[in-house]
C-alpha cells in the first residue's frame with residue numbers, strides 16, 4: 001500500500017501535483033481554504049483550464065485515489081507527505097507576499113498538534129519561496145511538542161501552465177533540498193515518491209534548492225529579454241530576428257528555447273520571480289544589474305507594442321477600434337495574471353482607443369481583470385473581435401489565430417493594419433490579402 005499524500009492549495013501547481021501523484025499510484029487528499037473550489041473539485045470539475053487535467057481528475061476521483069476537503073485535519077490525518085502549494089504572489093516593491101504560505105503552515109502545525117499519529121512526516125515546499133524559507137520553517141516546527149519527527153524539504157516545481165501534466169510526469173530534473181548531510185539519508189522516503197519518474201534527482205541544501213528555482217526562471221526571462229533587444233536592433237539594421245534565433249538555437253550551448261521575440265514575458269511567475277530575485281539580492285546588499293535590465297526591457301516591449309499600433313494608425317489612435325486577439329499570458333491557459341495583453345489593452349484605453357477582444361479560454365478571467373474599465377468589448381470569437389476594427393493586434397499566439405480566414409477578416413475590418421505581438425502570423429499571406437503586417441524584429 002502506497003503512502004498518502006496531502007496537497008495544500010489546489011491551484012495550477014497543487015491540483016496538477018495532486019492529480020499526477022494519483023497517476024503515480026498514491027492516494028492524495030487535496031486541501032484548499034476556497035470552499036467554492038473544493039465544491040467544484042468534489043463534483044469532478046477543474047476550476048481552471050489546463051490541458052489533460054479534467055480527464056485525469058475524473059479518472060482518479062472515480063478510482064477514489066483523489067479526495068478534496070476544506071478540513072485540514074482530514075487532509076493530514078493519514079498523510080506522511082504534506083506538499084505546500086499555495087500562492088506566493090508579489091508584494092509591492094518586489095518582495096514576496098508570504099501571508100497565504102505562513103497561514104498554511106500555522107494550520108498544518110495546529111492540525112499536527114491535535115494528531116495522535118507517530119512516525120516521520122515530511123513538509124514539502126512546492127510553492128516558490130524566498131531563499132531561507134525552509135530554514136525558517138524548520139525553526140517554526142522546532143520544539144512544537146509534536147509526536148512526529150518533522151522533516152522540511154524544498155522541492156521547487158518547474159511545470160509550465162498549458163503543459164502542466166506533461167511537465168510534471170516528464171520533468172527535466174527533480175530538485176530536493178534538505179537541511180544538512182544527516183538529513184540526506186532521512187529524505188530517502190521522500191525521494192522514492194518520484195521513483196518511477198526518469199529524471200535526474202538532485203539532493204542539495206535548502207538554500208541551493210530554493211535558488212535553483214529563482215535562477216532558472218530568471219535565466220529563462222533573461223533569454224526572452226535578450227532576444228527582444230536583438231529584435232529591436234534587427235529592426236534598425238535590416239536583420240530578421242526569427243532567422244537570427246533559429247541560427248543561434250542550433251548551438252546547444254545556447255539552446256533554441258525561449259528565444260521567441262515579441263511583447264515579452266508575462267504570467268504569474270516570471271515577472272514576480274525575477275523581481276523577487278532582484279529584491280533578494282538587494283536585501284543582501286548586492287545590486288543584480290542584469291536582472292534590472294531584464295525587467296526594464298520586458299516593460300519596454302509592451303510600450304513598443306503600443307507605439308507600433310499607433311504608428312500603424314498613422315499617429316491617430318483616439319476613437320479608433322483595435323481588435324485584440326488573445327488575453328491569456330500565453331496560449332493553452334486561461335491565466336491572465338500579469339498578461340502583457342491586458343497591460344497593452346490598458347495603455348491603449350488610456351490613449352482613447354476602443355477595444356474588441358477575444359480569447360479562446362481566458363474570457364472570464366479577463367472580464368474580471370478588466371472590470372470597471374470603459375471601452376472594452378469581449379467578443380464571442382475572433383471574427384467578431386475584428387468587426388469594424390481599424391487595426392488588429394495579436395497578443396497571444398493561440399493556434400486557432402494562425403488558421404483564421406483572412407479574406408473574411410479583410411471584409412469585417414475597417415482598416416488593414418495587423419500588428420503581430422508574437423511573430424506568429426504568416427506575413428506573406430496577410431500581405432497577399434491586402435493587410436499591412438508589422439511584427440517584432442522582422443521585415
Ligand code: NAD
Nearest residue numbers: 009010011012013032033034086087088100104127128161
Ligand atoms: P494559484 O493561485 O493558482 O493557487 C493557489 C491556491 O492556494 C488557491 O487555490 C488558494 O485558494 C489556495 N490557498 C491560499 N491560501 C491557502 C491556505 N492557507 N490553505 C490552503 N490553501 C490555500 O497558485 P499557483 O499558480 O498554483 O502557484 C502556487 C505556487 O507554485 C506559487 O508559489 C508559484 O510561484 C509556484 N509555481 C507556479 C507555477 C505555475 O505555473 N502556476 C509553476 C511553478 C511554481
Ligand code: UGA
Nearest residue numbers: 157158159160161224258259260264265266267269329330
Ligand atoms: C514558467 C517556466 O517556464 C516554468 O518552468 C516555471 O515552473 C513557471 O514559470 C513557474 O515558475 O511558475 P509559465 O509561466 O507557465 O512557466 O510559462 P512559459 O511558457 O515559461 O512562458 C512565460 C512567458 O514568457 C509567457 O508570457 C510567454 O509568452 C513568454 N515567452 C516564452 C516569450 O515571450 N518568449 C519565449 O521564447 C518564451
